[in-house]
Amino acid sequence: MQLEYFHMIDRIVDLKVDEKTIVVEAQVPKESTVFEGHFPGYPLMPGVLLIESMAQASGFLLLGVLKFERMPILAAVKEAKVRGSVFPGDLMSIEASLTHEGSGYAMTEAKIRVGGKIRANSSLTFTLIPFPNADMRGYMAKVAERVGFPQQVVSP
Amino acid sequence: MSSTFDQVATIIAETCDIPRDTITPDSHAIDDLGIDSLDFLDIAFAIDKQFGIKLPLEKWTQEVNDGKATTEQYFVLKNLCARIDELVAAKGASA
Numbered sequence A: 001m002q003l004e005y006f007h008m009i010d011r012i013v014d015l016k017v018d019e020k021t022i023v024v025e026a027q028v029p030k031e032s033t034v035f036e037g038h039f040p041g042y043p044l045m046p047g048v049l050l051i052e053s054m055a056q057a058s059g060f061l062l063l064g065v066l067k068f069e070r071m072p073i074l075a076a077v078k079e080a081k082v083r084g085s086v087f088p089g090d091l092m093s094i095e096a097s098l099t100h101e102g103s104g105y106a107m108t109e110a111k112i113r114v115g116g117k118i119r120a121n122s123s124l125t126f127t128l129i130p131f132p133n134a135d136m137r138g139y140m141a142k143v144a145e146r147v148g149f150p151q152q153v154v155s156p
Numbered sequence B: 001m002s003s004t005f006d007q008v009a010t011i012i013a014e015t016c017d018i019p020r021d022t023i024t025p026d027s028h029a030i031d032d033l034g035i036d037s038l039d040f041l042d043i044a045f046a047i048d049k050q051f052g053i054k055l056p057l058e059k060w061t062q063e064v065n066d067g068k069a070t071t072e073q074y075f076v077l078k079n080l081c082a083r084i085d086e087l088v089a090a091k092g093a094s095a
Helices: A033-037 A047-065 A134-146 B004-016 B037-051 B057-065 B071-075 B077-094
Strands: A011-016 A021-027 A071-082 A091-101 A105-114 A117-129
Touching: A011 A047, A021 A047, A047 A071, A047 A091, A047 A105, A047 A117, A047 A134, A071 A134, A071 B037, A091 B037, A105 B037, A117 B037, B004 B037, B004 B077, B037 B057, B037 B077, B057 B071, B071 B077
Parallel strands: none
Antiparallel strands: A011 A021, A021 A091, A071 A117, A091 A105, A105 A117
């Protein structure tokens, strides 16, 4: 995880396209400039970054389901709950499931666990847009490679 | 069983917090009711679930953008309900 670059997800643990579920891991760094301000003497992951982590986990699920033909863009966050703090050094396990695939949009449910305990959950809505240009498509391919996106999902 | 319009009007009222009695078959979802594209996704989601269909929003949007259709054809509620009835009928025919 590189908070400053919004690289929230480290590894795809389990992607089940048929069941429309994903599990990913995200190792919270022990040190980051983010923690210098949030908060001095009591560093913890900002809630918005927990939501971003759930959105990125959902995004990889959608990329898999859509075979990288569309780019999911976060559009709405509902019922987001931060149920417990996430601290530097914590290993987050993030689960997401596709609850509805509409025409040009999709909805997911996601949750974050640390040590088996739920720390946050949310319902998320995404618009599904064509990749706006080759640069972004190429960037996402590199990101997918970095997190171990199973290539057979994209080109079986 | 309530009509398609009654079900859609109830969905819109509950989803967008719009008084039910202000929603009529001639209401334009965007121009009259002020529903924006993001709120319409919630409405589409509720309609998809309730009627067991998939509103082809991308196709409709493309047709409007290409000048092949008007927003009235899809977003005036009586027309939207007619499209829903067509999709439900098509689903029933293919089942």
